[in-house]
Amino acid sequence: MATANKMAEIKIDIEELESLKKQATRRYVSDLLSLEIRKLETQLSKLHDDRINESAAALANNVITEKSDSKRYQIKLNGYGWDQSDKFVKVFVTLKNAQTLASENVYCNLTENSMELNVKDLDNKDYVLVINKLLNHVNVKASYWKQKTDMVVVFLSKSIPGTNWSHMTEIEKRFDENKANKFKTDNMDGKGPQDSLMGLMKNMYESGDDDMKRMIKKAWTEGQDKQASARSMDF
Template identity: 45%
Template sequence: MSIEQLKADVSECVTFLAQAKCARVKSALTQAKAEAEREIVNLEIKARLAAERQAAGNGGDAKRYLHELTDYGWDQSAKFVKLFITLNGVQNCAEDAVTVKYTEHSLQLHVRDLNGKDFGLTVNNLLHAIDVEKSYRKIKTDMVAIYMKKAEEGQNWDVLTAIQKRIKQKQEGELKKDDDNPEGALVNIMKQMYNSGDSKTKQMIAKAWTQSQEKARFGNEGGGLGGIGDLDV
């Protein structure tokens, strides 16, 4: 499918999302939109790499593969949401080899030819809108820092993405229904969302789960949540 068709699909999903009232329909449309956006990113990266290889006129670049990044930290201030991506030696890259493409609700980081490899990070469905024109990135020692300007200054982001928000809401809703067995309810929620989600959703769930386990261990040594081992992460 062409990038133009995928962009048309995204636009249609946005239109339907604005009209949808049922939570299940909204979830399905959000997932379809995220999937189309991922395909757009992948096609754009492939096209960029192909153009670079053609311009170089040699076979060396053909051996370079794109490594998808999934791990990052984030923080926020009143004006910015900040992402921190660890990449050893990234400070040695040329300025134009580290690029970030923003949309109102997503970002795509591309690092070209770092120790003979390309690296990419895509974050879709940001919780709130960002100001594309005022967002930027900095290259630091062994790290890329991305500064996303909040479209609404002072707005608090309790999570980074809409997917994480849905996970949190489901956790809270199910835990209220099952006060006698909150750990079992949480495990069931995570399993259900993991099994029905796409690859990016699964990565997000795995990250959220790891963070919840770390918090549980910190607050109550030996009292962490169990049972997640059944997930084939």
């Protein structure tokens, strides 16, 4: 802005000197005015070049900044802790040095049944935690978040204070309910312990992850080997 103002002033000076030159009747005076006009024109040209260089430097700096930003990569968080009071469900997200960030680098996008925590440029990384299908609705306007030492805490305001949340999300609640139903044995139907155990292992296998399935297969194989060994000893 200062350069632009100075250039405008020099242009006005040049115009006035040009006007005086036209009125001059003596050669010496006219030459002096011409010399001063050329000096001002040289200054104006230099200021113009400086302004172009400044703009180019600013553009280059922006490009460097954008390239630097582009090197940051996003980390999706899955782990968090949570607790509740009568009014809030508190979500605890552990992030080392979270307290050092500017407040605008830590923010939440909230809806009545979801939250998305964003932590930008922490040790050149961006972090995001998304929790969808909250168990109950939250009051978005009354919710907020705080940066603490090595942690961000999100305070989700309960739409109905005093409501107890058994789970954080609907999905977790359904999963636990389905798991409980699957793990019920058929013992109540008059089947023996062996049948109940078989049913339990089958349900665990069907609902388990890859590691669980490998463990069950291993246990089953070892059990079969032991039974075969026992039968051979009986003979």
